Amino acid sequence: xxxxxxxxxxxxxxxxxxxxxxxxxxxxxxxxxxxxxxxxxxxxxxxxxxxxxxxxxxxxxxxxxxxxxxxxxxxxxxxxxxxxxxxxxxxxxxxxxxxxxxxxxxxxxxxxxxxxxxxxxxxxxxxxxxxxxxxxxxxxxxxxxxxxxxxxxxxxxxxxxxxxxxxxxxxxxxxxxxxxxxxxxxxxxxxxxxxxxxxxxxxxxxxxxxxxxxxxxxxxxxxxxxxxxxxxxxxxxxxxxxxxxxxxxxxxxxxxxxxxxxxxxxxxxxxxxxxxxxxxxxxxxxxxxxxxxxxxxxxxxxxxxxxxxxxxxxxxxxxxxxxxxxxxxxxxxxxxxxxxxxxxxxxxxxxxxxxxxxxxxxxxxxxxxxxxxxxxxxxxxxxxxxxxxxxxxxxxxxxxxxxx
Amino acid sequence: xxxxxxxxxxxxxxxxxxxxxxxxxxxxxxxxxxxxxxxxxxxxxxxxxxxxxxxxxxxxxxxxxxxxxxxxxxxxxxxxxxxxxxxxxxxxxxxxxxxxxxxxxxxxxxxxxxxxxxxxxxxxxxxxxxxxxxxxxxxxxxxxxxxxxxxxxxxxxxxxxxxxxxxxxxxxxxxxxxxxxxxxxxxxxxxxxxxxxxxxxxxxxxxxxxxxxxxxxxxxxxxxxxxxxxxxxxxxxxxxxxxxxxxxxxxxxxxxxxxxxxxxxxxxxxxxxxxxxxxxxxxxxxxxxxxxxxxxxxxxxxx
Ligand SMILES: Nc1ncnc2c1ncn2[C@@H]1O[C@H](COP(=O)(O)OP(=O)(O)OP(=O)(O)O)[C@@H](O)[C@H]1O
Ligand SMILES: [Mg+2]
Numbered sequence: 001x002x003x004x005x006x007x008x009x010x011x012x013x014x015x016x017x018x019x020x021x022x023x024x025x026x027x028x029x030x031x032x033x034x035x036x037x038x039x040x041x042x043x044x045x046x047x048x049x050x051x052x053x054x055x056x057x058x059x060x061x062x063x064x065x066x067x068x069x070x071x072x073x074x075x076x077x078x079x080x081x082x083x084x085x086x087x088x089x090x091x092x093x094x095x096x097x098x099x100x101x102x103x104x105x106x107x108x109x110x111x112x113x114x115x116x117x118x119x120x121x122x123x124x125x126x127x128x129x130x131x132x133x134x135x136x137x138x139x140x141x142x143x144x145x146x147x148x149x150x151x152x153x154x155x156x157x158x159x160x161x162x163x164x165x166x167x168x169x170x171x172x173x174x175x176x177x178x179x180x181x182x183x184x185x186x187x188x189x190x191x192x193x194x195x196x197x198x199x200x201x202x203x204x205x206x207x208x209x210x211x212x213x214x215x216x217x218x219x220x221x222x223x224x225x226x227x228x229x230x231x232x233x234x235x236x237x238x239x240x241x242x243x244x245x246x247x248x249x250x251x252x253x254x255x256x257x258x259x260x261x262x263x264x265x266x267x268x269x270x271x272x273x274x275x276x277x278x279x280x281x282x283x284x285x286x287x288x289x290x291x292x293x294x295x296x297x298x299x300x301x302x303x304x305x306x307x308x309x310x311x312x313x314x315x316x317x318x319x320x321x322x323x324x325x326x327x328x329x330x331x332x333x334x335x336x337x338x339x340x341x342x343x344x345x346x347x348x349x350x351x352x353x354x355x356x357x358x359x360x361x362x363x364x365x366x367x368x369x370x371x372x373x374x375x376x377x378x379x380x381x382x383x384x385x386x387x388x389x390x391x392x393x394x395x396x397x398x399x400x401x402x403x404x
Numbered sequence: 405x406x407x408x409x410x411x412x413x414x415x416x417x418x419x420x421x422x423x424x425x426x427x428x429x430x431x432x433x434x435x436x437x438x439x440x441x442x443x444x445x446x447x448x449x450x451x452x453x454x455x456x457x458x459x460x461x462x463x464x465x466x467x468x469x470x471x472x473x474x475x476x477x478x479x480x481x482x483x484x485x486x487x488x489x490x491x492x493x494x495x496x497x498x499x500x501x502x503x504x505x506x507x508x509x510x511x512x513x514x515x516x517x518x519x520x521x522x523x524x525x526x527x528x529x530x531x532x533x534x535x536x537x538x539x540x541x542x543x544x545x546x547x548x549x550x551x552x553x554x555x556x557x558x559x560x561x562x563x564x565x566x567x568x569x570x571x572x573x574x575x576x577x578x579x580x581x582x583x584x585x586x587x588x589x590x591x592x593x594x595x596x597x598x599x600x601x602x603x604x605x606x607x608x609x610x611x612x613x614x615x616x617x618x619x620x621x622x623x624x625x626x627x628x629x630x631x632x633x634x635x636x637x638x639x640x641x642x643x644x645x646x647x648x649x650x651x652x653x654x655x656x657x658x659x660x661x662x663x664x665x666x667x668x669x670x671x672x673x674x675x676x677x678x679x680x681x682x683x684x685x686x687x688x689x690x691x692x693x694x695x696x697x698x699x700x701x702x703x704x705x706x707x
Contacts, residue, residue, distance in 0.1 A: 053601050073604040080605045086598035090620045103607030151606070 001029045001187055002064030002154040004050060009059035011045050011211075019045045021211040023059070027155075030185040032178070033216075034202030036192055038234070042211040043191040044083075047157050050189060051080050063154060074103070079148035081158040085140050087132040093119075093143050094128040100151045118150045121180075138169045149180065155187040162197065174201060196237055199223070207231050209334065225381075229388040230334040232287050232381055238320060241288045241355045242335070244328040244385065247279045256286055256380075259326030259351070263303040266378050272393040276382065279391065285330050287381035290320065293357035295365065296372035304372045309365055310354065321357045321365055323373060329353035334388060457682075463675040464488065471671050487676035494673070496651045500659040504638060505684075507569055507655060511576045511637040512630050519584035519629065524614060526585070527592040528600075544582040552578075553646055560647065567649045575643045580636050584629045591625030592618065627692050634688050638681075656681050 004027040011020040020042040027033045035043045048054040050061055052073035061068050068076050079100070087096050094115060101111045119125045122142045132140055141161060148156055161177070162170045178201050181188050192198055198205045199219040206216040207230070215227040226232035232240050246257040254270050255262040270276055296304045307325035328351065357373055365371055382391040463471055464487050465480035491497065525531070526538065556575060557566070565571030595618055603613035619626075644655040651659075660681060663674035 051601075051605055053604070072609070073601070074607045074609065076605075078605065080602065082598045082602060084596065084598060086596065086602040088599060088603070088617055099603070100606035103603075103612075147602075147606070 001185065003027060003029045003031075003062075004155055004187060004189060005060075005062040006046070006050070007060040007062070009046070009049060009061060010057050011042070011049060011054065012057045018057075018211050020049070023208075023211075023213050025206055025213065025216065027187055027189055029187055032181050032188045032190065032201065032203045034190045034192060034198040034205045035208060036195055036198035036205055036234075037208035037214075039193055041208045043193070043208060044159055045211075046208075047080075047159050047189060047191050050155075051078060051157050052076050077154045079151045079153040079156055081144050081148050081156070081161045083160045083163060085132075085144040085161075085164075087140060087143055087147075089132050092129050092131055093124060093135070096132070096143055097128075097146050097150050100147060104151070114150050114152075118146045121149075122146050137165055138173070141165060141173060145177070145180070149184065153186070155189065156181070158188065158190045160192050161190075163192070163194075170197075177201065195235055199235065205235075207234060209234075225390065225392060226287075227390050227392070228334075229285060229287075229330070229332060229383050229390075232383065232390070233335050236289065238290050238356045238358075240381070241290065241293075241353075242330040243286050243288070243353055243355075244283055244330050245286045247276065247282060247284050249280050254280065256284075258286075258305060259328075261305055261326075263305070263375055263377055263380075265380070269378055269380070273382065273391055274394065275391050279382075279384070283385050284391070285383040285385050285388075287383065288355065288375060289379060289381075290356040290358040292376040292379040293323075293355060293373045294376075295359060295363060296374035303375045303377050305355070305375060306370065306372050307355065309367050309369045309371055311367055312359075312363070312365060314361065316361065318361050319359045319363050319365075321359050321363070321371070323355050323357055323371060324352050325355055325373075326351060327353040332388065460675050460682075461679050463671060464679045466672065468672050487672035488680070491673040491677040491680065494659075494662075494677075496654065496659055497677075499652050500654050500656045503569060503653060504656040507573055507576065508634055508637045510573045511580055512633045514573070515577060515580045515584045515633050516626060516630055519581060519588050520619075520626070522581075522585045523588035523592050524618075526589040528597065541582045541586055544578070545586070549579060550642065553642065556643075557646065566647055567653060569648075569653065572644055572647055572655070575647065576637050576640060580633045584633060587629050587632070588622065588625050591622045591628075595621045631689060631692065635685055638685055 006023050006025045009020060009023045010018055012018050023042075023046060025033070025035075025046075035046060037043055045054060049056050050063075052068065052071060052075075056069055063076055063078065088099065091099065097115045097118060098111050101114065106114070115128075116125075119128055122145065124139065124142055124146060127135060127139060127143075132143065135143065141164070144161065148158075158177075162173050165173060174197060177190075190201060199222075202219060204216055205219050205222055207214040207222070209230050215222060215231045222231060222235050226235060226240075229242065233242060243258055245263075248255050248257055248262070250262065250264070253267065254265045254276060256265065257263075265276075293305075296302060305323075305325050305327075307323040309321055310324055311322040313320040313322075355373070359365060383389065384391060462478075462480045465483040465485070466477060467482065467484045467486070470477045470480075526534065556578070560566050560571045560575070565574065599617050599621070600610075600613040603617045604610060608616060639657060640655070641657040641661070644658050645661065648654050648658065660674065660677050663670045663677065
């Protein structure tokens with residue numbers, strides 16, 4: 001096992017544009033880091049540079065304590081799982097699995113032992129003599145995994161290994177890969193464009209956009225305190241509601257004006273964000289997670305938004321309500337990137353925004369109803385409209401005090 | 405795992421399924437008629453194609469008086485081998501066979517080796533002049549050979565390669581090589597690059613990946629190319645005729661032409677010679693036929 005370090009790594013394919021722009025990322029020994037981002041953001045490029053399949057334009061990559069910039073892939077002692085598996089079609093499963101060991105001059109007896117052990121772990125024992133064309137998608141995927149595992153390399157690199165599987169198998173393999181990684185404790189860099197995969201599998205998640213690393217953190221912290229608008233909108237499913245609001249002072253407190261409704265901000269929320277003061281009287285972006293919205297109770301003082309229900313999706317354990325409120329939906333280029341990779345985005349009108357609310361499964365709300373949504377103002381996220389950067393809490397993460 | 409009631413395959417009793425069976429039979433009858441039609445058509449085409457070959461072989465076995473008879477003799481009866489003995493005992497037969505074999509072997513091996521490497525460069529690397537190179541290859545293929553004979557003759561005579569097998573080999577390469585490169589790079593493009601990359605990550609060198617992974621996967625391409633090269637070089641006439649002067653340095657096709665002289669054509673021995681000349685092509689084809697069948701499935705397996 002070895003740590004992987006990318007230091008100021010850049011890649012230019014020619015034509016001037018940087019596919020990867022000044023990437024700094026460290027994957028500790030035995031750690032599982034997921035690189036996630038919309039299509040074309042440079043994930044594969046980054047991974048291929050670590051593998052040695054792509055030259056590095058600038059910067060330095062270290063595996064263990066070696067700088068590997070100029071090392072051939074075979075000398076880096078890493079294993080890679082390709083998106084299309086890249087199984088050798090003219091070789092049997094056994095030959096596919098044993099190929100890397102043979103290349104590395106592992107003694108014959110040991111080769112056989114290791115391949116058979118991996119085949120047993122992955123349930124491929126009965127298929128060793130088949131060719132890849134005679135396997136199902138899931139079996140091919142397991143052979144591809146096996147080919148990486150059997151080598152016992154310093155690190156695994158995986159490029160969207162699950163994207164060719166159907167939804168159910170994907171969930172199953174997701175757990176399996178995470179389990180295998182945990183058992184072997186091999187340093188792993190895993191690429192995906194699926195944020196659910198990223199959040200469920202990674203010890204830490206690195207979010208990229210347009211070749212630039214946006215934020216690296218544990219899944220929970222990414223979710224709780226996204227560093228900018230892009231991360232906020234990309235992480236979480238269903239996505240965070242984002243609105244353009246005006247921040248106003250009302251007596252001793254600050255309020256967010258959403259359309260013609262004022263949401264009063266709790267004192268401690270404001271207290272831990274001294275930077276908010278600078279934005280008084282200006283437009284800012286506010287993020288509301290769907291679970292921070294609920295059907296309002298009797299208390300008339302609780303902050304609430306009134307809107308018309310467009311659609312209710314019953315998901316079994318909960319219901320997702322699409323509620324149209326007066327307000328300004330956020331319209332920024334980074335959110336378009338997200339729209340391309342996520343499904344939940346309804347068309348929005350000029351002065352109305354559609355909010356997603358996570359309601360109880362037995363909610364009586366129906367399309368056409370007018371509802372009052374209670375807003376948990378302690379769980380709001382604030383962003384500078386110009387830079388898109390979060391106006392973050394100074395000390396603890398935002399939700400530390402809020403959940404409960 | 406959620407428990408879903410297994411859907412057992414319900415056995416269909418033949419009695420209950422009569423209407424379906426009738427419909428199926430009718431469907432099958434239409435199917436059979438179509439297949440017969442297609443096969444008849446194939447047979448007709450085959451007959452047209454094979455007839456000249458049959459006539460050549462048949463003529464080779466006929467005695468002289470039956471060959472030029474006004475009433476065609478469909479079968480070589482009575483049959484004779486005298487045409488073959490006549491042909492084989494003409495001057496230079498064995499020498500010219502040897503010459504042809506030498507030329508063909510060199511052309512096939514050289515063009516395949518060079519074409520594999522060139523196709524590799526074209527399909528796997530980006531370099532300056534790559535596009536120009538591709539156009540050059542296609543351009544070479546478009547120029548008719550006859551137009552090149554005089555300039556090539558002048559060129560070869562300057563380097564003293566007229567009337568040598570080496571010269572003819574070089575000439576043949578000029579049209580076999582571009583075609584081979586073009587065909588092979590097409591086959592190589594069909595093999596995903598990730599396969600070689602996987603091999604490289606697995607511990608192979610770049611060249612090792614080409615040899616261990618790419619080479620077996622483009623085997624059908626190599627076979628197709630080698631058949632082409634073999635047939636082209638074996639059957640070529642004009643260049644050999646112009647560039648080789650001595651009877652002892654000619655190829656088998658030029659030797660065949662010697663059956664036609666001022667006194668007319670000696671049909672019996674000519675057809676016997678032509679039959680013998682065609683044999684190596686058939687043998688070569690049958691030998692690697694099995695490789696083709698294997699190769700095609702290997703290509704289809706890609707995934
Ligand atoms: N060989 C190449 N030559 C030129 N440009 C390339 C090449 N490979 C990738 N690019 C460009 O580099 C950028 C990053 O590509 P990359 O394949 O790393 O994206 P990705 O994040 O893996 O996307 P996806 O999720 O669609 O796989 C893209 O804009 C792409 O067009
Ligand atoms: Mg990719």
